Amino acid sequence: xxxxxxxxxxIYPQPVLILAAYDAQGIPNAMxxxxxxxxxxxxxxxxxxxxxxxxxxxxxxxxxxxSIGTAAQLTACDYVGIASGNDLEDKIKKAGxxxxxxxxxxxxxxxxxxxxxxxxxxxxxxxxxxxxxEIVNVSADDAILDDEGGIDPEKLRPIFFDPIxxxxxxxxxxxxxxxxxxxxxx
Amino acid sequence: xxxxxxxxxxIYPQPVLILAAYDAQGIPNAMxxxxxxxxxxxxxxxxxxxxxxxxxxxxxxxxxxxSIGTAAQLTACDYVGIASGNDLEDKIKKAGxxxxxxxxxxxxxxxxxxxxxxxxxxxxxxxxxxxxxEIVNVSADDAILDDEGGIDPEKLRPIFFDPIxxxxxxxxxxxxxxxxxxxxxx
Numbered sequence: 001x002x003x004x005x006x007x008x009x010x011i012y013p014q015p016v017l018i019l020a021a022y023d024a025q026g027i028p029n030a031m032x033x034x035x036x037x038x039x040x041x042x043x044x045x046x047x048x049x050x051x052x053x054x055x056x057x058x059x060x061x062x063x064x065x066x067s068i069g070t071a072a073q074l075t076a077c078d079y080v081g082i083a084s085g086n087d088l089e090d091k092i093k094k095a096g097x098x099x100x101x102x103x104x105x106x107x108x109x110x111x112x113x114x115x116x117x118x119x120x121x122x123x124x125x126x127x128x129x130x131x132x133x134e135i136v137n138v139s140a141d142d143a144i145l146d147d148e149g150g151i152d153p154e155k156l157r158p159i160f161f162d163p164i165x166x167x168x169x170x171x172x173x174x175x176x177x178x179x180x181x182x183x184x185x186x
Numbered sequence: 187x188x189x190x191x192x193x194x195x196x197i198y199p200q201p202v203l204i205l206a207a208y209d210a211q212g213i214p215n216a217m218x219x220x221x222x223x224x225x226x227x228x229x230x231x232x233x234x235x236x237x238x239x240x241x242x243x244x245x246x247x248x249x250x251x252x253s254i255g256t257a258a259q260l261t262a263c264d265y266v267g268i269a270s271g272n273d274l275e276d277k278i279k280k281a282g283x284x285x286x287x288x289x290x291x292x293x294x295x296x297x298x299x300x301x302x303x304x305x306x307x308x309x310x311x312x313x314x315x316x317x318x319x320e321i322v323n324v325s326a327d328d329a330i331l332d333d334e335g336g337i338d339p340e341k342l343r344p345i346f347f348d349p350i351x352x353x354x355x356x357x358x359x360x361x362x363x364x365x366x367x368x369x370x371x372x
Contacts, residue, residue, distance in 0.1 A: 002295070002325040003335065009224040010303070010324050010337075012254050012344035013199045013357060037223035038195040038349075040233055040315060047226055068198050071361050079368030094371060109188070117196070129226060138196050139188040149189065151196075151350050158198035159361050160346070163224075164337050166365065170358035171199060175257050175345050178352045182265030185280060 009035065013160035016069030016077055016168060017046060020092070020099070020108045021057035028092050028099045028108035029053050032069065032081030034161040039132065044117055047129040053085030055124070055131070062121040063105035064133060067113035071157040071170050073097075076112070078168070104137040114141035115156055195221065199346035202255030202263055202354065203232060206278070206285070206294045207243035214278050214285045214294035215239050218255070218267030220347040225318065230303055233315040239271030241310070241317070248307040249291035250319060253299035257343040257356050259283075262298070264354070290323040300327035301342055 015037060020030040031054040036046030044066055048055050058064045069077040076095040085091045092099060092110070099108035102118045109116050119133030146152040159168040201223060206216040217240040222232030230252055234241050244250045255263040262281040271277045278285060278296070285294035288304045295302050305319030332338040345354040 001328045003328060003331060004289075005324040005326065005337075007228050007321045008324045009227050009229075009321065010301075011201050011203070011224050011230070011252075012301070012339060012342065013201060013346050014223060015197050015199060017197070035224045035226065037200060038197050038221045038233070039231065040221065041195050042193050043195075044197065045225065045231065047224070066197075074362045075367045075370060077368075078362065078364060078366065079371040082365055082368045083372050096371075103190075115196075115198070135193045135195065138191040138194045140191065142187045142189060145189060151191075153198065153348060153351065153355075156198065160199050160357070161364060162339060162360075165339065165360075167363055168361045168367075169339075170361050171346070172356035172358035174348075174351075175354045175356050176260045176264065178264060178347060178354055179268055180264065181261045181354075182263075182268045184261060185265040185282075186269050 010163045014163055016159050016161050018067040018069055018077055018080060018113055019046065019054050019064055020067065020110060021054055021064040022061050022106065022108060023057050024060060027090060029057055029085040030080045030092055030110065032077055042135050043132055044119060044135055045130055045132050048131055049129050050126040058121055058131065059124060061106050063107040063119065065102060065107045065109055065116045065118050067110050067116040068156065068158045070113060071159050073112050074159055074168055114144045115151060196349045200349055202345050202347050204253040204255055204263055204266060204299055205232065205240050205250055206253065206296060207240055207250040208247050208292065208294060209243045210246060213276060215243055215271040216266045216278055216296065218263055228321050230305060230319050230321055232317050234317055235315050236312040244307055244317065245310060247292050249293040249305065251288060251293045251295055251302045251304050253296050253302040254342065254344045256299060257345050259298050260345055260354055300330045301337060
């Protein structure tokens with residue numbers, strides 16, 4: 001038997017995306033968003049409402065970064081989701097984060113978050129809250145690379161958002177190879 | 187130091203979304219998609235190209251379901267991602283799955299996948315591959331509910347897609363409460 005829960009925005013898992021952009025004075029701001037993901041081979045889409053400081057910054061600068069939330073920075077990642085940049089002089093500083101400018105777009109990279117997508121603004125529709133960015137570059141700190149120079153998920157320790165239990169969770173063990181396990185049926 | 191990887195569609199984690207729809211004869215088909223997620227409070231968006239059988243079915247029926255891929259059904263979930271419904275008479279059957287019709291939309295629910303979003307087609311744009319569905323209902327099998335009647339992630343055992351290592355992974359331990367941990371900074 002199935003139980004019906006009505007119309008709910010529930011997907012397992014949802015990412016913890018930390019969006020960051022500069023304001024007109026070059027001060028970086030950041031926010032936390034779970035409604036988003038890869039929307040095309042070179043695009044990321046996120047739902048963010050118009051009133052966020054970060055939304056205004058992204059529209060002004062036409063650039064932003066999307067860092068992957070991590071277990072090591074969970075408290076700060078949650079903090080930038082519950083505090084508003086409109087009420088704070090320097091929310092990023094209060095989060096304990098430090099930034100450098102991306103080499104690819106006019107947007108801040110957060111040193112404490114070791115993996116980020118660097119994006120050019122493609123479009124924003126306040127009615128649907130849909131922000132679309134072209135991924136210009138993905139960068140990762142040396143500290144999370146494996147011996148072959150790839151990103152090591154065990155070192156990154158990304159967290160994800162559980163929309164039902166309202167928790168963050170770590171990633172678990174490898175369960176199988178993609179584009180491979182199904183061959184046993186094929 | 188940061189290493190640059192160029193423009194890559196990499197987010198941790200990415201969901202394993204199993205889309206299912208009926209064809210004109212009422213035969214269900216399904217496919218696996220990782221580029222998607224919640225795009226608004228009542229909407230899910232997924233990038234699927236035009237040539238998929240499931241895309242044609244969704245456009246014809248104006249309805250589909252999105253089931254969450256699970257560890258228990260990993261092989262079948264991977265299979266529907268590497269086999270094409272255009273080449274097979276009954277791909278769902280070959281995957282070992284059984285379906286019932288959703289009570290809410292004209293689309294199949296897969297018995298073996300215990301959590302699903304039941305959706306009405308809102309729009310599809312072949313140029314951007316963007317399919318948008320209105321979530322009409324979320325349903326879950328009794329077998330994955332907790333004592334309070336909510337969905338229990340430990341029973342669901344959702345998998346996610348690692349776009350860099352090309353693996354599926356299980357979910358890990360709870361790392362913290364959302365909208366809560368950051369209060370210690372605030």
